[in-house]
Amino acid sequence: MSQTVQAFQLGSSTVVTVPKGLGIKPGQKLKVEKSGQKLVYKPQKMDKDEIHKLVEKLAGGARLKKDLTPEEINEELDRRYEEMLP
Amino acid sequence: MKSWIDVMKRCYLDVNLLLYYSNPDSSYHNQAVATISQLLSEDWKLYLSPLVLDEYFHNMIRFSRVSRKEALKDLKRSFSRIIKLPKLEIISSRLELKRQQKVINFMTKYQLRARDAYHLFIMLENKVKFLATFDSDFDKVFKSGKIKKFE
Numbered sequence: 001m002s003q004t005v006q007a008f009q010l011g012s013s014t015v016v017t018v019p020k021g022l023g024i025k026p027g028q029k030l031k032v033e034k035s036g037q038k039l040v041y042k043p044q045k046m047d048k049d050e051i052h053k054l055v056e057k058l059a060g061g062a063r064l065k066k067d068l069t070p071e072e073i074n075e076e077l078d079r080r081y082e083e084m085l086p
Numbered sequence: 087m088k089s090w091i092d093v094m095k096r097c098y099l100d101v102n103l104l105l106y107y108s109n110p111d112s113s114y115h116n117q118a119v120a121t122i123s124q125l126l127s128e129d130w131k132l133y134l135s136p137l138v139l140d141e142y143f144h145n146m147i148r149f150s151r152v153s154r155k156e157a158l159k160d161l162k163r164s165f166s167r168i169i170k171l172p173k174l175e176i177i178s179s180r181l182e183l184k185r186q187q188k189v190i191n192f193m194t195k196y197q198l199r200a201r202d203a204y205h206l207f208i209m210l211e212n213k214v215k216f217l218a219t220f221d222s223d224f225d226k227v228f229k230s231g232k233i234k235k236f237e
Contacts, residue, residue: 048127055123061164062108064149070102070221
């Protein structure tokens with residue numbers, strides 16, 4: 001995959017955009033190395049603590065029934081299907 | 087070509103795991119956080135399907151303790167967090183009509199509900215052999231060895 005992107009100035013940094021198709025997510029850390037004329041970006045692996053912190057940070061956001069059981073979830077989905085029946 | 091490890095470390099997330107992950111008040115919340123942490127620490131790839139998302143969106147409104155308007159805001163917030171999880175992808179089944187018959191075979195063979203059989207079909211079509219779930223609906227499938235429960 002080869003695409004041309006254009007760098008631009010943002011404050012004191014030069015920003016190079018990454019095409020969406022390369023699968024880099026916002027906030028992801030990358031290690032950059034210069035190898036001759038090439039710039040090599042490698043996704044940096046997070047350690048266990050960093051992963052756990054990120055997963056905790058991204059959790060939550062909902063205010064659902066406190067004691068919701070897996071069975072209740074299934075019953076609700078079953079009920080929804082049954083409602084669709086003629 | 088996909089390596090054996092690529093195929094092995096692929097896990098489908100059940101809707102109950104996502105709901106507990108999004109609901110900090112659930113008694114399963116910490117377990118859901120720990121499961122996702124473990125998966126990512128061990129370099130697993132995580133998969134959802136449009137079917138899982140439909141169930142997630144529906145239940146996020148249905149079981150909300152707040153008004154529908156607030157529940158929709160919660161849903162937007164929670165889902166925008168989930169999609170920031172690394173190594174998370176969405177998969178679907180191929181759209182060949184004949185292949186869909188497998189869903190009926192799974193319903194018969196493992197006595198699954200239609201939607202559970204469809205989840206299994208999507209998993210197998212995409213070579214995802216593990217399921218992270220809190221319920222026992224797939225126990226028969228786990229026993230058969232067709233897929234495994236992530237523990």
